[in-house]
Amino acid sequence: MVNPYHLEQRQTLDAIRDHLSTAPEDRDRLLEWTASYRAFRAEASDFLARHFQEICTEKCFRSRLSACCSREGVITFFADMAVNVLVSDDPELDALSAVLDAPNEGFKCVYLGDRGCLWRIKPIVCEMFLCDAALSAAFDGNPDASARWEALKEERKRYTWPDRPVIFDDLEAHFLAAGHASPLMYLHNSPGLLRVKQKAGISSPVDR
Numbered sequence: 001m002v003n004p005y006h007l008e009q010r011q012t013l014d015a016i017r018d019h020l021s022t023a024p025e026d027r028d029r030l031l032e033w034t035a036s037y038r039a040f041r042a043e044a045s046d047f048l049a050r051h052f053q054e055i056c057t058e059k060c061f062r063s064r065l066s067a068c069c070s071r072e073g074v075i076t077f078f079a080d081m082a083v084n085v086l087v088s089d090d091p092e093l094d095a096l097s098a099v100l101d102a103p104n105e106g107f108k109c110v111y112l113g114d115r116g117c118l119w120r121i122k123p124i125v126c127e128m129f130l131c132d133a134a135l136s137a138a139f140d141g142n143p144d145a146s147a148r149w150e151a152l153k154e155e156r157k158r159y160t161w162p163d164r165p166v167i168f169d170d171l172e173a174h175f176l177a178a179g180h181a182s183p184l185m186y187l188h189n190s191p192g193l194l195r196v197k198q199k200a201g202i203s204s205p206v207d208r
């Protein structure tokens with residue numbers, strides 16, 4: 001039986017790929033829109049590699065104690081997938097399709113391959129998730145790193161939290177206007193996030 005979670009991920013992935021293949025001029029436009037967000041992600045990724053790579057390799061991959069990449073636990077926003085499609089090549093995206101089509105019998109996230117996450121730019125929830133053990137191992141006695149991490153968490157909101165116009169909302173609106181709806185469009189579907197937008201007086205953005 002097809003797992004509904006995998007199905008909605010697969011359909012969203014296909015819709016984004018189809019759209020970009022039928023409207024190739026959109027790729028450059030969307031790359032430009034997402035440039036600042038992708039720069040933020042590169043910065044966050046460098047920071048995490050510097051402070052957490054060793055700790056997480058030990059905890060997640062050697063001991064298998066971590067819940068970071070637990071089976072089907074990942075929340076994926078539409079924008080996560082759109083950004084990843086924009087920066088990935090066909091073989092990388094085919095690999096994502098293939099794991100979504102296969103039954104997942106393991107204990108881990110379907111996207112976790114032998115050499116780590118199969119996404120080139122992984123979902124934001126995954127990037128910014130750090131367990132308490134990793135946080136204290138990295139930040140105890142290192143207030144500068146701790147402060148930088150807090151600043152990165154604040155910066156994340158500039159792109160994802162819709163109490164202001166954010167790229168995560170813009171991308172959903174853009175694809176909706178092009179005729180592609182997805183259950184992963186939480187900034188247009190989630191009652192909680194819609195309330196945040198309503199309270200802030202943010203209407204769904206008009207496609208730019």
Ligand code: SF4
Nearest residue numbers: 069109111112117126
């Ligand atoms: S998407 Fe990648 S980083 Fe996120 S849980 Fe799955 S394997 Fe881990």
